[in-house]
Amino acid sequence: MFVRRIARKALACGTALAAVLTGLVVVQAAPAAASIGPIHGCPANYLCIYPGDGWNGDHPSVKYYPYYAPGINHGEYNVYGLYGVHLVLNNTTCGPIWFNSGKNGGGYHLVIGQHDSYDPNLTPYNSITFWIDTNLCWGS
Template sequence: MRKLKVMRTVAAMALAVGAMTAAGAGQAQAAPQADSYGCPSGYVCMYPGAGWNNNTPTHKYYRYGTYNLSNVVGTYRIYNNQTGGATMRTCTGYNGTGCQGHLPAGWYIDKNMTPINSITLQA
């Protein structure tokens, strides 16, 4: 139990300190849930603006790997509804280069996506 608390603290500190700079910090969810905020279980979803867009994500990603982004500018809410402790990262370069921070499963963050050109999903 103590090891789990330490791991959560380290993950939270990495998110706060580690380069996932955004207008607002993510809030923890108890655990990823099926179809939470319109985002299916196992997915990373993005919503335009700093809100849930009426539970309607504009982007959904499921498979581990790198996704290059096109015409994604301004603030987006990114919600990691993956399972099994999977994380996601934002990257300033295409093909997963210049990646920043780790967004743990069950967390979200409001982030300026203008300088972001790709995201990665990993176990």
């Protein structure tokens, strides 16, 4: 009788442990993009630029969305009129963003990692490159 009671409790504990471990595996298997949301008025998967070195009441002055195409791991935007210090938020899940001194992604770079913010002087930069790591985006 005593041995059966211990065996039942051990079985119940083992079942509970298996359920917890299964739940942890499911949580870890979820894609990173599912957990991202808007931050300081910047929509998920956007690069947002705020005037000055603050959040501007969570109202970015410029928003960029990376474009994706099969077989292409980056996309560029030429930028105009961004002079002086601005707060930059990379609210993407797919990789870093480069600010480039030249047009169309050329020249030297300032790199801002995913989910990171920085307040650089943007005067010397003329284009933005979204570098896309498909493993981060789609888990492939």
